[in-house]
Amino acid sequence: MVDLTLTELRDKLQAGDVSSVAATETMLARIADHDGEIQSYVTVTAEEALAQAAEADRRLAAGEKGALLGVPVGIKDLLCNKGVPTQAGSKILEGFRPPYDAFVVQQLKEAGAVILGMTNTDEFGMGSSTEFSAYQTSKNPWNVEHVPGGSSGGSAAAVAANMAYGTLGTDTGGSVRLPASYCGVVGVRPTYGRVSRWGAIAYASSLDQVGTFGRTVQDAAAMLGVVAGYDERDSTSIKTPVPDYEAALTGDIKGLRVGVPKEYFVQDGMDEDVATSVRAAIAKLEALGAEIVEISIPHSQYALSIYYLIATAEASSNLGRYDGVRYGPRVTGKDVIDSTRRTRGLFGPEAKNRIMLGTFVLSAGYYDAYYGRALKARTLLINDFKEAFKHVDVIAAPTCPSTAFRFGERMNDPIQMYLTDIYTVSLNLSASCGLSVPCGFDRDGLPIGLQLMGNTLQEETLLNAAYAYEQATEWHHKNAMPAGS
Amino acid sequence: MAELTIKDVEKIALLARLHLTAEELADYQGKLTAVLGYVAQLDELDLEGVPPTAHAVFQQNVMRPDVINSVLPNEEALANAQAKMDGQFAIQAVLDE
Numbered sequence: 001m002v003d004l005t006l007t008e009l010r011d012k013l014q015a016g017d018v019s020s021v022a023a024t025e026t027m028l029a030r031i032a033d034h035d036g037e038i039q040s041y042v043t044v045t046a047e048e049a050l051a052q053a054a055e056a057d058r059r060l061a062a063g064e065k066g067a068l069l070g071v072p073v074g075i076k077d078l079l080c081n082k083g084v085p086t087q088a089g090s091k092i093l094e095g096f097r098p099p100y101d102a103f104v105v106q107q108l109k110e111a112g113a114v115i116l117g118m119t120n121t122d123e124f125g126m127g128s129s130t131e132f133s134a135y136q137t138s139k140n141p142w143n144v145e146h147v148p149g150g151s152s153g154g155s156a157a158a159v160a161a162n163m164a165y166g167t168l169g170t171d172t173g174g175s176v177r178l179p180a181s182y183c184g185v186v187g188v189r190p191t192y193g194r195v196s197r198w199g200a201i202a203y204a205s206s207l208d209q210v211g212t213f214g215r216t217v218q219d220a221a222a223m224l225g226v227v228a229g230y231d232e233r234d235s236t237s238i239k240t241p242v243p244d245y246e247a248a249l250t251g252d253i254k255g256l257r258v259g260v261p262k263e264y265f266v267q268d269g270m271d272e273d274v275a276t277s278v279r280a281a282i283a284k285l286e287a288l289g290a291e292i293v294e295i296s297i298p299h300s301q302y303a304l305s306i307y308y309l310i311a312t313a314e315a316s317s318n319l320g321r322y323d324g325v326r327y328g329p330r331v332t333g334k335d336v337i338d339s340t341r342r343t344r345g346l347f348g349p350e351a352k353n354r355i356m357l358g359t360f361v362l363s364a365g366y367y368d369a370y371y372g373r374a375l376k377a378r379t380l381l382i383n384d385f386k387e388a389f390k391h392v393d394v395i396a397a398p399t400c401p402s403t404a405f406r407f408g409e410r411m412n413d414p415i416q417m418y419l420t421d422i423y424t425v426s427l428n429l430s431a432s433c434g435l436s437v438p439c440g441f442d443r444d445g446l447p448i449g450l451q452l453m454g455n456t457l458q459e460e461t462l463l464n465a466a467y468a469y470e471q472a473t474e475w476h477h478k479n480a481m482p483a484g485s
Numbered sequence: 486m487a488e489l490t491i492k493d494v495e496k497i498a499l500l501a502r503l504h505l506t507a508e509e510l511a512d513y514q515g516k517l518t519a520v521l522g523y524v525a526q527l528d529e530l531d532l533e534g535v536p537p538t539a540h541a542v543f544q545q546n547v548m549r550p551d552v553i554n555s556v557l558p559n560e561e562a563l564a565n566a567q568a569k570m571d572g573q574f575a576i577q578a579v580l581d582e
Binding site: 193206232299356377 | 557
């Protein structure tokens with residue numbers, strides 16, 4: 001049962017071949033056996049999971065069918081899960097038990113999914129490796145000496161190691177696509193507003209979006225179909241019906257126009273194996289009937305700068321709420337300001353770094369020179385994407401210039417760490433959707449991801465392109481930690 | 486801005502309400518200077534007349550009916566607080582004497 005995909009398990013649940021309780025017990029045993037090493041979960045909620053599974057079995061027995069009914073899944077530690085410690089990878093939220101569910105968690109629970117626990121993340125989603133989690137560092141299931149990517153590294157590793165049939169993450173600058181690429185799984189980051197952000201602990205509100213992980217494109221699509229949707233509690237969520245994403249997976253991409261942006265293949269430090277695999281994947285799309293079009297996203301070379309100015313500015317504002325009054329630990333000093341400062345000293349190094357940068361670029365005398373310019377440059381980048389999508393249906397590029405790096409390699413060099421995200425951040429700044437799908441392995445056996453980007457709310461086209469590629473290749477049959485390992 | 490001084494970093498830390506050790510101040514001085522050096526690439530762009538973008542998926546005047554929905558009971562709203570008094574969050578005294 002360990003090696004089943006989400007959709008295979010769902011078929012068996014609906015046929016009555018297996019029970020949700022049995023599937024849940026299998027996953028919990030798997031976590032007990034392997035997560036000591038992989039460290040993908042920060043909190044495992046075994047008791048709640050088994051109760052949810054028993055309830056799902058009752059619904060299944062009554063003949064109910066649902067995309068995730070009875071399916072055990074994991075959720076990122078910054079999606080509020082009522083009554084369960086939700087700590088955003090941060091000491092400043094240690095012990096926080098949300099009094100309500102995030103929209104996406106509500107959606108999962110109503111759909112009858114079984115929540116196995118909370119998966120590890122860099123503090124507040126700020127990082128590319130999970131090394132900035134205050135609690136633990138997750139390992140890459142393909143090679144435990146390498147990072148799983150971040151910030152949703154726990155979610156990606158859990159799926160890659162068969163410790164969940166699907167997981168949720170969040171993607172502010174690539175935090176779903178990057179770990180999906182590093183861990184050899186599928187990670188989907190829908191259009192901003194496609195999924196309500198209610199109850200998703202905020203990092204950068206104009207960029208944050210919940211995304212999904214699966215071993216296959218269909219698995220990730222099934223997860224997205226359940227968590228997507230409008231919600232009046234998030235004024236930026238889009239009021240438009242959620243399509244049947246799984247039904248969109250026909251595998252037919254004849255005539256699909258695939259844009260290849262030249263800027264995404266010239267990065268210094270681009271790994272040769274990554275370039276070769278991604279080019280081969282694009283050739284495969286062409287062989288399947290797609291038309292390959294060379295395009296240009298000229299301002300993508302500025303994307304990382306725009307991203308770090310906007311994201312840190314928004315973060316400095318969002319993280320202003322952590323003062324030890326309403327939640328989280330409190331450190332008492334000589335007066336209110338001193339207490340606030342000492343309490344906020346509980347933030348980890350990268351959160352502090354980003355709060356400091358964001359505070360600076362918003363401060364008097366520097367706002368126009370930094371934040372103001374970044375907002376304008378963002379417009380130019382968005383225009384590049386608008387222009388590109390006049391000529392193509394999807395854009396293909398590497399998810400990341402390199403494969404999973406070793407622990408510690410980029411910890412003390414923020415520029416090197418930030419460059420990890422160079423190919424993912426543009427999408428967050430624009431109104432596009434995107435995903436990473438496995439497209440090969442490097443010389444050391446580490447996975448490589450093909451990034452596909454789609455136009456605003458064109459998730460169906462995007463997912464179908466990835467599905468066509470996936471079904472024509474063997475990568476999704478490779479397993480980092482098969483049953484019995 | 487070419488390089489931030491320790492004084493600059495201290496000022497930012499105060500604005501951000503962060504308590505930083507001397508070691509951290511020096512560390513952030515280097516890291517922030519490096520990042521500001523990198524983002525200086527935006528100076529190349531001619532942004533005259535370009536409108537700023539705050540949200541990529543533009544929505545305007547999002548409204549919902551002004552009705553009271555379910556609200557958290559007082560006890561639940563206070564459950565995560567370190568200190569409470571008379572059904573409210575308790576903080577350190579702001580005014581002394």
